[in-house]
Amino acid sequence: MNQARFRHFGEAQRDDWALIDARFRDYVEDAPRRVLAHLHNLAGDTHGYPVDRYQHCLQTATRALRDGADEEMVVCALLHDIGDDLAPANHAEVAAAILEPFIDPLNTWMIRHHELFQGYHYRHYFGQDRHAREQYRDHPAYVRTVRFCDDWDQASFDPDYDTLPLEHFLPMVERVLCRTPRGGLPEPLPEHQVEHD
Numbered sequence: 325m326n327q328a329r330f331r332h333f334g335e336a337q338r339d340d341w342a343l344i345d346a347r348f349r350d351y352v353e354d355a356p357r358r359v360l361a362h363l364h365n366l367a368g369d370t371h372g373y374p375v376d377r378y379q380h381c382l383q384t385a386t387r388a389l390r391d392g393a394d395e396e397m398v399v400c401a402l403l404h405d406i407g408d409d410l411a412p413a414n415h416a417e418v419a420a421a422i423l424e425p426f427i428d429p430l431n432t433w434m435i436r437h438h439e440l441f442q443g444y445h446y447r448h449y450f451g452q453d454r455h456a457r458e459q460y461r462d463h464p465a466y467v468r469t470v471r472f473c474d475d476w477d478q479a480s481f482d483p484d485y486d487t488l489p490l491e492h493f494l495p496m497v498e499r500v501l502c503r504t505p506r507g508g509l510p511e512p513l514p515e516h517q518v519e520h521d
């Protein structure tokens with residue numbers, strides 16, 4: 325049996341949850357492959373930019389790597405815009421949510437706020453305050469977020485840059501996304517320990 329047969333949770337037994345839990349763990353382990361498959365969705369249409377979002381992500385990660393950023397930061401650079409096609413109005417939230425269980429909370433904050441910080445380079449063209457990021461000047465992730473945007477993100481639209489291919493980053497993505505998620509995953513109890521009402 326590789327599939328539970330209950331019709332609603334009230335019919336489910338401990339063995340059903342053990343089966344689902346085992347399948348879920350396999351699914352979790354496969355998450356890096358699915359995330360990278362989604363990254364490929366950013367290839368193609370440039371939406372008017374000099375490079376498409378896929379090349380932009382690779383270039384951002386390449387620049388971070390060459391500047392000596394640690395592995396987690398390089399993975400953040402690679403995936404920071406992965407939400408662009410699903411959530412163009414708040415894409416930073418998607419990448420932050422994907423990475424949050426596996427990375428330093430300050431890096432999650434950095435990704436979640438990178439759009440506002442990146443705005444220093446373009447918000448004034450839209451009548452917005454380019455200095456809006458200064459409201460976070462005292463935040464512990466301020467400096468890294470400024471560096472992320474100024475040195476790597478906003479700089480990575482160069483079609484002639486010597487960008488590394490995705491294959492170069494695959495082991496890094498697997499190592500970060502295969503970390504135990506913060507708080508761990510609950511395991512099913514032995515039947516005799518399950519408390520039924």
Ligand SMILES: [Fe+2]
Nearest residue numbers: 380404405477
């Ligand atoms: Fe970006």
